[in-house]
Amino acid sequence: MELSTAIRTTGSVRSFTPEPVDDATLYELLDDARFAPSGGNRQGWRIAVIKDSAKREALADLMRPVWDDYIAIASTGTTPFAAVNPGTYQPTVRAAGHSPNDLLDNIATVPVVLVVAADLSQVAMMDKDLEREAITGGGSIYPFCWNLLLAARSRGLGGVMTTFLARAEPAAAPLLGMPANYAIASMIFIGHPVHQPTKLKRAPVESFTTVDSFDGAAFSA
Numbered sequence: 670m671e672l673s674t675a676i677r678t679t680g681s682v683r684s685f686t687p688e689p690v691d692d693a694t695l696y697e698l699l700d701d702a703r704f705a706p707s708g709g710n711r712q713g714w715r716i717a718v719i720k721d722s723a724k725r726e727a728l729a730d731l732m733r734p735v736w737d738d739y740i741a742i743a744s745t746g747t748t749p750f751a752a753v754n755p756g757t758y759q760p761t762v763r764a765a766g767h768s769p770n771d772l773l774d775n776i777a778t779v780p781v782v783l784v785v786a787a788d789l790s791q792v793a794m795m796d797k798d799l800e801r802e803a804i805t806g807g808g809s810i811y812p813f814c815w816n817l818l819l820a821a822r823s824r825g826l827g828g829v830m831t832t833f834l835a836r837a838e839p840a841a842a843p844l845l846g847m848p849a850n851y852a853i854a855s856m857i858f859i860g861h862p863v864h865q866p867t868k869l870k871r872a873p874v875e876s877f878t879t880v881d882s883f884d885g886a887a888f889s890a
């Protein structure tokens with residue numbers, strides 16, 4: 670597949686056919702993804718392939734309340750867990766049962782379930798001393814995640830990167846045997862798509878690109 674086409678058509682896939690993805694294929698995806706850039710080329714990504722069904726269910730149990738909170742906050746029109754201006758709404762009373770979620774509800778049968786962690790001793794967080802939330806460290810891990818999803822797409826597979834497990838990191842860490850200096854960056858689900866989305870909704874270049882300053886004129890060709 671042509672690279673530009675792949676970039677423009679790799680949408681999130683959250684429902685998978687029962688067809689398995691063998692370890693040799695997963696190895697190939699990881700082998701492609703490892704060519705991602707990272708600060709200082711330190712490659713601080715660490716991947717756990719979660720095969721054990723009981724462990725998958727335990728992780729899903731940790732993520733369900735996070736998903737419920739996400740839905741509840743989003744329903745107020747606020748960005749859930751926004752780094753700034755998070756709004757005041759706090760879901761306090763959870764409804765009986767959980768909001769449906771294809772990934773969590775079917776986690777035992779998703780062909781590939783990965784937890785991606787960052788070895789924080791290998792990630793330069795250039796903005797960590799500023800008086801705001803840090804963001805730059807993720808830049809050394811998420812290109813790997815995205816490469817993995819592009820590599821999956823190039824083989825007719827699909828998937829999605831998720832971050833809800835990060836909110837449950839203190840409880841997830843012991844389940845995952847995660848060292849103290851690691852942080853959960855994402856969880857990635859991969860398989861054969863029930864439906865491969867190809868028409869992605871994204872804002873046009875002019876809406877987010879300006880000339881000379883962020884309050885400058887819109888950039889256009």
Ligand SMILES: Cc1cc2nc3c(=O)[nH]c(=O)nc-3n(C[C@H](O)[C@H](O)[C@H](O)COP(=O)(O)O)c2cc1C
Pocket residue numbers: 679680681682683829830831832833866869870
């Ligand atoms: C950093 C990051 C975190 C995400 N977290 C979640 C998540 O927790 N759960 C989920 O279902 N999708 C998650 N997504 C997928 C986004 O919802 C998806 O990329 C976005 O809605 C665009 O949808 P599309 O790819 O189908 O066009 C995440 C994506 C990124 C890049």
